[in-house]
Amino acid sequence: MFRYIVRRLLQMVLTFFGATFVVFALTFANQDDPLQALAGERPITESQRLALTERYHLNESFLTQYWYYMKGLLTGDLGTSLTGQKISAMLANAWPVTVKLALLAIVIAATIAVTAGVYSAIKRGGLFDNVTLIATLVVLAMPIVVLAPLAQLIFGIKLGWFPPTATRDASLWDLLLPALVLGSLVIATELRVTRTSVVENLRADYVRTARAKGLTRRRVIWVHVLRNSLIPVVTLIGVDLGGLMSGAIVTEKIFNIPGVGFNIARAITTEDGPLVVGFVSVLVIIFLVVNLLVDLLYAALDPRIRYE
Amino acid sequence: MSDPNAITAVEAPSLQPAGPRGRRGKSSDKPRSLAGDAWIDLRRNKIFWVSVVLVAVILLMAAWPTLFTSADPRACTLANQHGGATGTAYFGYDFQGCDVFAKTVYGARNSIIVGIMSTLLAGVIGLFFGLAAGYFGGWVDAVLSRGVDIMLGIPFLLGAIVLSNRLVTEKSDGVLAVTLTLGLLTWTSAARVMRSAVIASKNQDYVAAGRMLGATPYRLMARHILPNSIASFIVVLTILLGTNIASEATLSFLGVGLKNDAISWGISISEASPYARVATEPLVWPSIFLAATVLAFIMLGDAIRDAFDPKLR
Amino acid sequence: MDVVPGVDPRAPLLEVTDLHVEFRTQYGVAKAVNGANFWLSPGETLAILGESGCGKSVTAQAIMGILESPPGYITKGSIMYRGVDLLGIPEEQRRKVRANRIAMIFQDALSALNPVYTVGFQLAELFRMHRGMSRAEAKRRSIELLDQVKIPGAKDRINDYPHQFSGGMRQRVMIAMALALDPEVLIADEPTTALDVTVQAQIMGLLADLQKQRNMGLILITHDMGVVADVADRISVMYAGKVVEEAPVYDIYARPAHPYTRALLESIPRLDMKGQQLNVIRGLPPALTDVPRGCAFNPRCRYAKDACRQDPAPPAYSVAPHRTARCHFFREVLGE
Numbered sequence: 005m006f007r008y009i010v011r012r013l014l015q016m017v018l019t020f021f022g023a024t025f026v027v028f029a030l031t032f033a034n035q036d037d038p039l040q041a042l043a044g045e046r047p048i049t050e051s052q053r054l055a056l057t058e059r060y061h062l063n064e065s066f067l068t069q070y071w072y073y074m075k076g077l078l079t080g081d082l083g084t085s086l087t088g089q090k091i092s093a094m095l096a097n098a099w100p101v102t103v104k105l106a107l108l109a110i111v112i113a114a115t116i117a118v119t120a121g122v123y124s125a126i127k128r129g130g131l132f133d134n135v136t137l138i139a140t141l142v143v144l145a146m147p148i149v150v151l152a153p154l155a156q157l158i159f160g161i162k163l164g165w166f167p168p169t170a171t172r173d174a175s176l177w178d179l180l181l182p183a184l185v186l187g188s189l190v191i192a193t194e195l196r197v198t199r200t201s202v203v204e205n206l207r208a209d210y211v212r213t214a215r216a217k218g219l220t221r222r223r224v225i226w227v228h229v230l231r232n233s234l235i236p237v238v239t240l241i242g243v244d245l246g247g248l249m250s251g252a253i254v255t256e257k258i259f260n261i262p263g264v265g266f267n268i269a270r271a272i273t274t275e276d277g278p279l280v281v282g283f284v285s286v287l288v289i290i291f292l293v294v295n296l297l298v299d300l301l302y303a304a305l306d307p308r309i310r311y312e
Numbered sequence: 313m314s315d316p317n318a319i320t321a322v323e324a325p326s327l328q329p330a331g332p333r334g335r336r337g338k339s340s341d342k343p344r345s346l347a348g349d350a351w352i353d354l355r356r357n358k359i360f361w362v363s364v365v366l367v368a369v370i371l372l373m374a375a376w377p378t379l380f381t382s383a384d385p386r387a388c389t390l391a392n393q394h395g396g397a398t399g400t401a402y403f404g405y406d407f408q409g410c411d412v413f414a415k416t417v418y419g420a421r422n423s424i425i426v427g428i429m430s431t432l433l434a435g436v437i438g439l440f441f442g443l444a445a446g447y448f449g450g451w452v453d454a455v456l457s458r459g460v461d462i463m464l465g466i467p468f469l470l471g472a473i474v475l476s477n478r479l480v481t482e483k484s485d486g487v488l489a490v491t492l493t494l495g496l497l498t499w500t501s502a503a504r505v506m507r508s509a510v511i512a513s514k515n516q517d518y519v520a521a522g523r524m525l526g527a528t529p530y531r532l533m534a535r536h537i538l539p540n541s542i543a544s545f546i547v548v549l550t551i552l553l554g555t556n557i558a559s560e561a562t563l564s565f566l567g568v569g570l571k572n573d574a575i576s577w578g579i580s581i582s583e584a585s586p587y588a589r590v591a592t593e594p595l596v597w598p599s600i601f602l603a604a605t606v607l608a609f610i611m612l613g614d615a616i617r618d619a620f621d622p623k624l625r
Numbered sequence: 626m627d628v629v630p631g632v633d634p635r636a637p638l639l640e641v642t643d644l645h646v647e648f649r650t651q652y653g654v655a656k657a658v659n660g661a662n663f664w665l666s667p668g669e670t671l672a673i674l675g676e677s678g679c680g681k682s683v684t685a686q687a688i689m690g691i692l693e694s695p696p697g698y699i700t701k702g703s704i705m706y707r708g709v710d711l712l713g714i715p716e717e718q719r720r721k722v723r724a725n726r727i728a729m730i731f732q733d734a735l736s737a738l739n740p741v742y743t744v745g746f747q748l749a750e751l752f753r754m755h756r757g758m759s760r761a762e763a764k765r766r767s768i769e770l771l772d773q774v775k776i777p778g779a780k781d782r783i784n785d786y787p788h789q790f791s792g793g794m795r796q797r798v799m800i801a802m803a804l805a806l807d808p809e810v811l812i813a814d815e816p817t818t819a820l821d822v823t824v825q826a827q828i829m830g831l832l833a834d835l836q837k838q839r840n841m842g843l844i845l846i847t848h849d850m851g852v853v854a855d856v857a858d859r860i861s862v863m864y865a866g867k868v869v870e871e872a873p874v875y876d877i878y879a880r881p882a883h884p885y886t887r888a889l890l891e892s893i894p895r896l897d898m899k900g901q902q903l904n905v906i907r908g909l910p911p912a913l914t915d916v917p918r919g920c921a922f923n924p925r926c927r928y929a930k931d932a933c934r935q936d937p938a939p940p941a942y943s944v945a946p947h948r949t950a951r952c953h954f955f956r957e958v959l960g961e
Contacts, residue, residue, distance in 0.1 A: 015461065022462030030474045141614065145607030147558035149565045149578055150599040153585040157596075161589055209736035215691040216731075217751055217802065218723035231741050243464075250469030254562060258585060272473065272567050280477070284470045291467050307786040308740060 008303055016296045021074075023288050028073050031281050052086065056278070077289065082282040085271070091282040094267060101172055102256070102263030105179050105186065106248050110241075113187035113194060118237070121198025122225065128203055136199075140192040148251045152185050152258040160259075169260040182259045189251045190244040197240055201233040208232070235306050242291075242298040249287050350543070350619035360615035366608035373417055374424035383414035385575055406584060406594035416597045419577040422570055423605060426491050427557040433495025434556075435502055435549050442506025453507075460500050471497050472559065476568045485574035490563055494556045505548050509541030547617040554609030561602050577602040629709055629718050629726075636708030638842050639665040639688075639727075639810055644702035646683050646866075648913075649695060655913040657683040659866035660702070662941065665810065665842040670833075672845045672857035672874070674889070676910050680866040681846045685812045688844075689729050690719045706810075724751060728803035732815040734795035738787035744771075744798050745783035751805040770801040774831060793824035797831065804835060811836070812844045817852065829856055850893055854878060859947075862886045865911050865921035867938070872948040882950035882959050884926045920952070928954050 064072075076082060082091035124133035159181055160168030166181035205211065206229060214224045252265035260266070264283060271279035303309045354360045373380055388410035398404075403412035445456040463471075472493050479489035563569030564578030571579075577598040584594035646658035658680040665671050673681045686692045688704055690711065704711045706726065711719060731737040739747060748770060749763035758766065764783065771779035774797040787795055796816060803811055813832065817825035833856055836843050847853060853860060853874065860877050862870040862885065870883035881887040891904040908925040911917055917924055923933040932953050933939070941949040944959070952958060 015458075018458060019461045019465040022458070023465035026462065026466060027471070027474055030471075030478050141611060142607065145554065145610045146603050147561055147606055149558075149562050149581050150603045153581060153588060153595055154599055156585075157588045157592060209731060209733060210739040212686075212691055213731060213737045213799075213802075214739065216689050216723055216729045217754075218720050218725060219750070219754055220720065223754065228739050228742075232739070235741075246467030246470075249467045250562075253469065253473075253566065257566070268473070269566055272477070277477075280473065284474055287470055288466055292465055295465075306741060307743075308788055 008309060009300065012296060012299050016292060020289070020292050023292065024074060024077065024285060025070060027281070027285055027288060028070050031277070055084070073285075077285055082286070083278055085279040085282075086274075086276045091279060094279070095264070095283065095286060097172075098262060098264045098267050101170075101174060101179075101261055102252055102265060104174070104176070105183055105256070105261065105263060106245075106252060108176060108179055108183035109187035109248060110190075110244075112183055113189075113191040113244075116187075117191050117194035118198050118230075118234075121195045122202050122230065122233075124195075125199045125202035125206065126225065128199075133199075136195065140195050143188050144192040146188070148185070148189060148254045151188060152182075152255050155181060155185050156258055172262045174261065179261070182255050182261060186248060186251045186255050189247050190240070194237060194240055194244070198233060198237050201236050202229060205229045205232045231305070235302065238298065238302055238305060241301075242295040245294050246291055249291065350616070353619040354615060357615050357619065359611050360619075363608045363611035363615060366604060367612060370420055370605050370608065371424065373420040375421075377414075377417045377421065380417045381411075381414045383411045385411060385414040385418040386573070387411070403593045403597045404591070406580070406591070408583075412580075412594050412597055415575055415580060416577070416601050418575045419580060419598060419601065420605070422487060422574060422576050423557045423560060423602070426487060426494065426560045426570075427553050427609075429491045430494035430498070430556045430560075431549055431553040433491065434499040434552060435545075437495070437499035438502025438504075439506055439545070441499065442503035443510060445503070446507040446510025449511075456503070456507075460503065463497070463500050468497060469559070469562065472563055473566065473568050476563055480568070480571070486564075486570040487574065490560050490569045493563070494559055498552055498556060498559075501552065502545060502548050505544050506541065509544065513541070543620045544617070547613045547620070550613035550616065551610050554606045554613070557609070558602070558606045629706075629714060629722060631709050632706075633708035637664060637705065638667050638707065639844075640703075640705040641684070641688065642703045642705070644684060644687060644704065645700045646680070646687050646692065646697060647700055648697050653914045656916060657697075657866055657913055658687065659916070661861075661863065661866070661868050663861045663868060663871060665844060667809065667842050668836070668840045669859070670836065670843040670845055670857045672847060672853040672860045673863060674847060674850065674853055674860055675863035676848060678910055678913065679863045680913075681863050682814055684863070685729065685814050685844065685846055688812060689723060689727060690716075691723070691729075721755070724803070724808065725755060725806045726808055727810040727812065728806070728808035729812040729814065730796075730799045730803045730816050733819045734792070734799045735787060735819075737799060738795065740787055743784050743786055744790070748783075748798075748802055748805060751802065755806055766805075767801075770805055771798070773804075773835070774798070774801040776801075792820050793828060796820060796824075796828050800828075800832065800835070804839070807839065808841065810842045810844065812846065814846045815848070816845070818847075818849070825852070832856075850889060862889070865916050866913065867921065867951060868941075868949075869922065869952070870950045871941075872944070872950075876945070876948060880959050882944045882948070882955040883922075883952045884928045884954075884958050885922050887958055888925075928952070928957060930954070 080092055082095065085091055085094065120136055124130075124136045127133055156168050159165050167178050168181075170178040170182065202225075208229075210232075211224060211229060214228045219228075249265070252263065253269050254265070255261070256263045256265035257269035264287070268280060268283050270276075271283070388405075388408045403416065406412050406415070441456050441459075445453040475497065476486075476489055476493040479492055480486045560569055561576065561578030561581070564571070564574075564576040565582040567582070569578060570576040580598040581595060581602070584591070584598070588595050641661055641663050644658050644661040645656070648655040648657055661680065661684050663671060663673070673684065675681045683692070683697070686697075687699055688711070692699065699712060702712075706722065711722060738744070745764060745767050748767035749758075749760065752758040752763035752766050753760065756763075768779050768783055771783065776782060776794055776797050782790075787798070790798060796819075800816075811832075816832065817828050820828060829852060832843070835841075845853070845857060857874045859871065859873050861868045862877075862883065864885050870877065870881065870886045872882065877886060878890065881890055885906075888904070888906045892906060906925055911921055911924075917934075919935045919937075920926070920929070920933040920939050923929040926933065930953075939951045939953050941951050942953075942955055944950050944955055950958075
């Protein structure tokens with residue numbers, strides 16, 4: 005277990021520096037005028053130019069710039085946006101509603117995916133299985149830019165079942181529709197992986213043993229088979245989080261939820277480069293940390309890895 | 313890499329017995345019969361035909377939009393703002409008074425161009441890196457695998473936003489920028505498929521046996537394993553084509569994709585969604601076309617995979 | 626505590642009569658078991674012998690009631706345990722028979738044990754689910770069991786996972802699991818096939834000891850005639866889903882009454898026949914979707930005559946007391 009954690013940590017450190025370096029390099033490297041790139045097409049004033057040069061240490065070497073960028077990231081100093089606000093304050097303001105939305109989406113998606121995945125695996129080839137397979141295919145093919153506006157139009161505006169927008173202090177009910185939209189991004193893959201995994205595990209020898217032990221069918225499936233089947237599903241959570249972050253940008257933009265994604269989307273429109281880079285960098289770090297945690301969870305679920 | 317030769321070697325009749333396989337006579341053309349079985353399976357699959365028809369229609373629309381509409385998607389008059397269906401403007405008019413049907417039809421072209429080109433780019437990068445990592449192993453594999461780790465350390469859309477923002481120039485329509493962005497960020501799954509296929513083939517018993525009989529493992533791999541892994545490679549790319557089209561729309565929707573007058577379903581959706589209360593058609597139709605296109609490619613990939621790997625069903 | 630109502634302690638322990646099992650797949654119906662008959666008494670070891678695919682494992686699974694259905698179906702016959710037909714009782718009672726009364730151990734203990742739970746959990750589970758014991762009590766009993774199957778340091782190993790045990794130790798865990806609830810019948814499906822020869826002997830010895838201590842009936846399913854000779858009391862030879870010969874172990878080795886048994890015996894390599902050609906059985910066992918008419922063995926049989934190629938298949942002729950053979954010409958086979 006110890007060796008596993010150490011190896012993972014080392015890999016994570018490497019990935020961490022690699023990923024942040026890529027984000028940084030993409031933003032600043034080889035720019036004729038990095039400041040104009042940050043500000044996009046809008047004109048920048050001389051004072052902004054000075055502030056940005058100082059902020060990003062543009063008159064120093066590339067690696068030094070990267071060093072200051074990383075230092076800022078790790079100490080929570082994300083600089084100021086082109087509108088003059090502190091980015092860390094904007095982030096502090098924005099993250100609670102996004103976390104609420106994402107957690108709601110994950111809980112909904114995981115509950116439905118695991119339950120439906122197990123049932124279609126047990127009754128594979130049956131009506132329920134075929135309907136879910138087709139449904140997941142359709143959901144899988146629905147880009148979030150289609151799903152979010154259409155869901156808002158149909159359930160929020162036309163039918164009026166859900167509030168079509170949400171505020172910063174939104175209740176869970178206000179966030180339910182956007183969370184469903186966001187959750188649908190990951191539900192199809194999770195369901196399919198659960199199903200395949202349960203189907204494979206149902207054929208495993210240890211299931212026969214569990215039945216020979218006179219255990220109830222419920223216990224065989226929900227204790228013996230499920231624990232094994234969840235291993236590949238858990239590894240998906242890490243990847244899924246990346247999808248959720250991406251999806252949150254579109255979903256929050258559509259539903260006007262003033263979270264992290266909304267801020268990124270608005271920063272793109274207003275061409276506020278520092279804001280985009282600041283928020284994206286923080287999300288990349290969160291993504292990496294969560295993936296590390298998922299790896300550790302994976303080890304907790306599968307003893308064969310723990311004792312490697 | 314001299315790979316093209318390796319693949320043609322499969323088609324050419326072999327003059328020498330190919331290791332242990334050659335002895336069993338008929339089974340030496342197994343790769344082909346696998347493809348044959350898959351084709352028989354595919355022919356019976358309704359989903360396959362539905363997706364083929366859909367893909368054909370979309371390709372037709374992308375190549376010759378004038379077959380579907382004679383209207384000019386850029387001829388917009390504000391007087392028509394949110395107007396209902398008239399004449400050939402079957403879907404009415406949008407906020408700027410443009411013909412929604414014409415705009416939707418013309419949107420196929422950019423989707424298909426970006427989708428195909430970015431997928432080809434991802435495929436070439438993935439094929440190259442995957443083969444190199446699998447074939448050379450050792451430090452090449454280690455470096456490439458860490459590279460993939462780093463790529464996967466950045467959530468896709470976030471990376472795409474930054475990269476696309478960086479690549480797009482002021483005056484261009486963004487097609488090249490988005491194509492490069494998607495191609496450079498999505499090759500990892502293709503690389504992984506190739507890498508594991510090559511590694512699996514290196515460990516096959518009959519490859520080892522063949523090596524002992526004097527055949528080069530490279531030739532055995534090329535003859536017996538690559539044709540099979542090509543199938544899963546194609547499946548990955550077909551599905552990637554679908555998701556890349558969706559990603560193009562998403563980037564365009566957010567304003568970091570196609571721009572400056574380019575016609576894209578993503579832009580149409582973005583423009584129409586604030587007015588969804590007033591006019592639904594400018595939002596609904598590009599959405600349906602986009603979803604149908606993505607669905608068609610994903611279904612096609614799914615159907616091919618099922619045909620090649622029946623046990624996954 | 627009776628898990629099944631109607632159990633008569635004086636009735637025979639286990640009696641399988643005319644058991645038929647078939648698998649219905651998209652490629653056709655495979656008749657895996659076509660009328661298996663045998664019985665088992667307390668303290669006795671019955672070996673079921675046959676090549677792979679002859680239906681011996683399917684028979685065992687049918688007795689346990691763990692046949693995967695679909696595709697497997699029991700179409701005919703009865704499995705009487707102490708006077709109760711197991712095929713006629715509700716699934717809930719059937720479930721309680723498993724492990725409590727009839728237990729089973731499997732061939733490959735690595736895949737037969739759940740990889741993500743500790744050995745202790747998998748053992749204690751039996752006590753907790755069937756006996757309603759507390760966790761602590763169940764754990765104590767599990768350690769006792771591991772001691773009984775002679776796993777060194779049982780107390781420390783209880784929290785280990787299956788992959789941390791050696792092959793032989795894993796099979797001991799399997800045995801402990803099967804014996805946890807003191808069953809009267811133990812079915813061992815190729816219990817030593819996956820093990821090294823030296824370990825095989827240890828495991829068979831352990832099984833024999835435990836059987837004697839508890840006076841269990843043991844059904845030993847194997848394709849290994851060497852294993853059988855040492856431990857079995859009686860042998861049922863299966864071919865293409867039928868018991869073709871049933872006899873006490875000594876008789877069968879001395880004078881087989883069915884050509885198939887005879888061929889099996891002749892195909893064992895023997896030291897005193899060094900240098901001579903080994904007698905192998907010509908041909909392959911029939912596909913279960915397409916069993917030959919008449920006697921299923923006739924295409925491979927050197928005694929086969931026209932009668933063997935026609936229906937009905939040979940009945941179970943009584944060769945001697947407690948001895949049957951399904952061969953029209955058993956006298957010839959015996960007498961040669």
